[in-house]
Amino acid sequence: MNKTIEIKGVMIGEGAPKICVSMIGRTLQELRDEATELQNLDVDIVEWRVDFFANVENLDCVNEALQEIRKILHNKPLVFTFRSAKEGGEKEVSSAFYFELKKMVAESGLVDLIDVELFNEEQEIREIIELAQEKKMYVILSNHDFEKTPAKEEIVSRLKRAQKLGADIPKIAVMPQTTSDVLTLLDATLTMSEQFADRPIITMSMAGKGVISRLAGEVFGSSVTFGAVKKASAPGQVEIAKLRQTLTLLNQSL
Numbered sequence: 001m002n003k004t005i006e007i008k009g010v011m012i013g014e015g016a017p018k019i020c021v022s023m024i025g026r027t028l029q030e031l032r033d034e035a036t037e038l039q040n041l042d043v044d045i046v047e048w049r050v051d052f053f054a055n056v057e058n059l060d061c062v063n064e065a066l067q068e069i070r071k072i073l074h075n076k077p078l079v080f081t082f083r084s085a086k087e088g089g090e091k092e093v094s095s096a097f098y099f100e101l102k103k104m105v106a107e108s109g110l111v112d113l114i115d116v117e118l119f120n121e122e123q124e125i126r127e128i129i130e131l132a133q134e135k136k137m138y139v140i141l142s143n144h145d146f147e148k149t150p151a152k153e154e155i156v157s158r159l160k161r162a163q164k165l166g167a168d169i170p171k172i173a174v175m176p177q178t179t180s181d182v183l184t185l186l187d188a189t190l191t192m193s194e195q196f197a198d199r200p201i202i203t204m205s206m207a208g209k210g211v212i213s214r215l216a217g218e219v220f221g222s223s224v225t226f227g228a229v230k231k232a233s234a235p236g237q238v239e240i241a242k243l244r245q246t247l248t249l250l251n252q253s254l
């Protein structure tokens with residue numbers, strides 16, 4: 001049994017996977033509207049995908065937006081994510097700015113979880129983890145392959161590396177080219193969660209073929225699933241009401 005993480009009453013790593021929805025607003029007003037809508041919906045966790053925000057390169061604007069979002073989403077776990085273009089995000093920034101942004105947020109104490117991409121300088125990653133720990137925040141170390149699905153051993157090894165570096169939640173998203181790629185992701189998830197993980201993990205196979213992996217996390221060992229409200233932030237995300245229904249069905253059959 002993997003250890004769980006409890007954030008604002010949400011138990012990650014126990015029972016049905018928790019539903020996370022991404023905010024993808026470009027302006028402060030769009031973000032306010034999204035946050036208000038999500039606060040009132042059946043969503044367990046909210047992720048701010050700050051790479052969609054037009055003013056992301058201005059730290060004061062990011063901080064101002066974050067304070068407003070936090071006020072609106074006062075009782076839901078909030079994840080701060082800048083997804084770089086090379087991992088499927090909207091924008092590429094320098095590594096120096098990427099870490100400046102993440103450090104500013106870690107020091108602000110305004111979010112519950114910070115996503116940091118695994119393929120970065122280890123020293124920089126460790127610094128964010130230390131800052132986050134001081135503020136009682138959690139770190140997700142993530143990796144995304146929008147082209148293909150690496151071999152099972154490679155997926156497991158990336159998740160293990162994230163765990164070794166001190167991620168509270170190791171995460172990987174991969175793209176299937178064949179149905180057997182979906183099985184590879186599920187197999188890697190099961191092996192990692194049963195044999196190596198001592199904390200919750202998040203995995204998904206993207207796009208249409210991979211949808212099963214966004215539903216069956218409780219069976220194979222993935223603790224959070226990303227759903228969609230209006231627009232998906234990645235291919236394959238399922239609308240949240242249908243997602244909740246299916247997660248509950250699977251939970252009840254176990």
Ligand SMILES: O=C1C[C@@](O)(C(=O)O)C[C@@H](O)[C@@H]1O
Pocket residue numbers: 022047049081083115142144173204206226233234235237
């Ligand atoms: O890493 C992830 C997972 C994701 O890529 C998905 O496939 O649902 C969506 C992203 O917003 C999030 O940061």
